[in-house]
Amino acid sequence: MLITLEGLDGSGKTTVWEVLHEEFSDAVFTREPTNSWYGEAVNRSIEDDDADSIAELFLYTADHAAHLSNTIRPALAEDELVISDRYSDSRYAYQAVALEGHVTRPMEYIIGVHKPWTRPPDCTIYLDVDPETGAARSGATNKFEQAGFLAQVQSNYERLMDAEPGRFVRVDATQSPEAVIDSVVSTIERVTNNADESGLHSDE
Numbered sequence: 288m289l290i291t292l293e294g295l296d297g298s299g300k301t302t303v304w305e306v307l308h309e310e311f312s313d314a315v316f317t318r319e320p321t322n323s324w325y326g327e328a329v330n331r332s333i334e335d336d337d338a339d340s341i342a343e344l345f346l347y348t349a350d351h352a353a354h355l356s357n358t359i360r361p362a363l364a365e366d367e368l369v370i371s372d373r374y375s376d377s378r379y380a381y382q383a384v385a386l387e388g389h390v391t392r393p394m395e396y397i398i399g400v401h402k403p404w405t406r407p408p409d410c411t412i413y414l415d416v417d418p419e420t421g422a423a424r425s426g427a428t429n430k431f432e433q434a435g436f437l438a439q440v441q442s443n444y445e446r447l448m449d450a451e452p453g454r455f456v457r458v459d460a461t462q463s464p465e466a467v468i469d470s471v472v473s474t475i476e477r478v479t480n481n482a483d484e485s486g487l488h489s490d491e
């Protein structure tokens with residue numbers, strides 16, 4: 288089963304993800320951008336205010352392709368629980384803002400690029416914070432961590448949740464870290480138990 292954590296910069300994904308290591312010690316923990324050289328290229332692009340938006344989309348997408356073949360698909364084939372800090376929805380939400388004015392219907396374009404080969408998550412936990420809180424918590428150190436940009440990203444996440452309400456679980460991430468962690472842990476326990484009870488596993 289593939290569970291992803293999504294949300295604005297500063298929503299607390301990394302804080303939660305670190306505690307999940309203790310709660311689900313058998314799971315495979317991973318993230319995008321990855322720690323590979325593809326991910327390093329992405330990180331260079333994030334720090335470059337003048338990076339070309341389409342080039343940046345394809346750097347992220349290349350990193351996702353390698354992530355799928357090197358980590359996600361092998362782990363799911365072994366019936367592991369995989370928990371990823373950011374995944375394809377980050378592209379649909381963030382790059383759809385960055386590509387506005389460069390391509391028509393940017394979110395549909397990006398989803399279309401992924402659709403033939405990606406592996407959608409079974410469950411996506413969305414850590415919900417307002418853009419101002421996200422920007423303040425993240426320190427607003429790069430081009431994505433600005434409240435105005437994050438407000439548009441938030442609208443895109445809302446569109447994604449409206450389109451697939453069954454996949455997303457929204458958690459109020461303005462609560463205390465302990466309360467957020469409790470909600471995320473109980474969500475993961477519930478979805479993994481449901482999968483066990485229904486006899487469904489990884490890529491069936």
Ligand SMILES: Nc1ncnc2c1ncn2[C@@H]1O[C@H](COP(=O)(O)OP(=O)(O)OP(=O)(O)O)[C@@H](O)[C@H]1O
Binds near residue numbers: 296424460462463
């Ligand atoms: N529920 C919370 N309440 C208050 N502060 C929090 C909460 N969760 C995390 N923080 C703080 O907010 C900051 C950002 O948290 P964190 O790095 O976990 O967010 P993130 O979603 O991973 O951000 P980014 O996407 O920018 O890496 C940290 O200083 C963290 O201690």
Ligand SMILES: Cc1cn([C@H]2C[C@H](O)[C@@H](COP(=O)(O)O)O2)c(=O)[nH]c1=O
Binds near residue numbers: 296347375377381
């Ligand atoms: C995977 C992914 C990430 N981003 C953005 C979101 C953040 O501002 C940075 C790095 O992520 P982190 O969780 O803060 O380390 O990259 C993006 O725009 N598109 C993506 O696909």
